Structure formats: structure tokens, C-alpha cells
Amino acid sequence: MGKKAKSTAKIQKAADRKIDKSALPPPPPPPEEEFGSAKPLDKPALPGTGFKVLGGDGYDDGGVADLSLLIDLEDSVQRRRRGENEYFQALKADLLPRATKGPMAKMTRREQKVSLAQLLFSEDDDSEDKGPSEVYVDQVDGEEDAATLKHRGDRLAQARAALRLSLLLREPACTSLSLSELCKRKLTFSGKNG
Secondary structure, eight states, rough: OOOOOOSSSHHHHHHHHHGGGGGGGOOOOOOOOOOOGOBSSSOOOSSSSTTTTTTSSOOOOOOOHHHHHHHTTOOHHHHHHHHHHHHHHHHHTTSSSOSSSSGGTOOOHHHHHHHHHHHHHOTTTTOOSSSOOOOOOOOOOOOOOHHHHHHHHHHHHHHHHHHHHHHHHTHHHHHHHHHHHHHHHHEEEEEOOO
């Protein structure tokens, strides 16, 4: 394969690059075994029976498993694509895509993904649009007060930040969701006329 190291310093450097396979987490499940929220839960994730599956046994998780697959906190896609050895070497050497400048520079890739999820799925109690949605409802009538316009502007800025972070982390699913959220929030902010 390559030349063998002769000096002790180079032998030590090569040993440091090797990954201890016994310390690695278990490999990610194959994609055909990742069901997301399609598989009902035995017990409700939240107290009460609000998520009981109609006409069947089990409980719905409210999309939490789908969100976990989308955000991919464990980097299952990267691990499958690169292979265990290459992935963990890149992780150890901090070569995986992540924000390295600005306020998120000191955060790990996983923490940045959590921030991305919070940008996309933050739900305020008084929010008119709780979380991502596929359906746009025209809420602009031209008579909004300043507080509503500021709130919509903040949500639009969050969507822009989520899109930038998704592109930086090279997460295609999150980029797609961020684009749809950006479009929806832009329409909510300015209306269909402009």
C-alpha cells in the first residue's frame, strides 16, 4: 500500500491515526430498516392518548422519528457513504463539514445539527405557524401590526440562517426543508403580491 514508517516519530504518528474499532459505536442500521414514524409505538411518547392510532393498536410519535431521520444526528448517511474507518478518521481530524467561523465555530457538528433543527422547528406558543408545513395559508391582509411584522421578519431570518447552515453542513434533506420553509415564510411576510 504505502511505505512503512522507519523513525519512531512516524511510527507513533501512524499509530495515532489508527482507529480503535472496539471503541466505536455500533454501525448504523441499513436504510431499509429505518422506518421513521411509519412504525407505531407500543406506549405513548407523551402523556395522554392524543396520539392513539385510529383503527389499530399503538401510538403515533408525532413525527419525532421522521425528524430524527431528517436531521441525522448520528451521521448515519455519512458513515455508510464513507465507511466506518474513513468517517471516524475524518471526525477525529475535524474534517467533516461544519461551521468553523462565527458564533458556531466552537460547536461540534452534532451540536450544529441540533441548532439547525431548532431553527426549523422552533415553536412559540403564540406562533401563527407552528413548525414546518406543506400547506401555505395566506395570512397577509395589509393590516398587520408592527409586532406581527417583526415576528414574521424574525422567522424569515431564521429560515435564511437554516438554509445557510444546511448548505454548510452539506445536508441535502435539511437544505430542501429549509428552502420550502424560506419560501413559506417569505410569502407569510410579504404576501403573494410581493
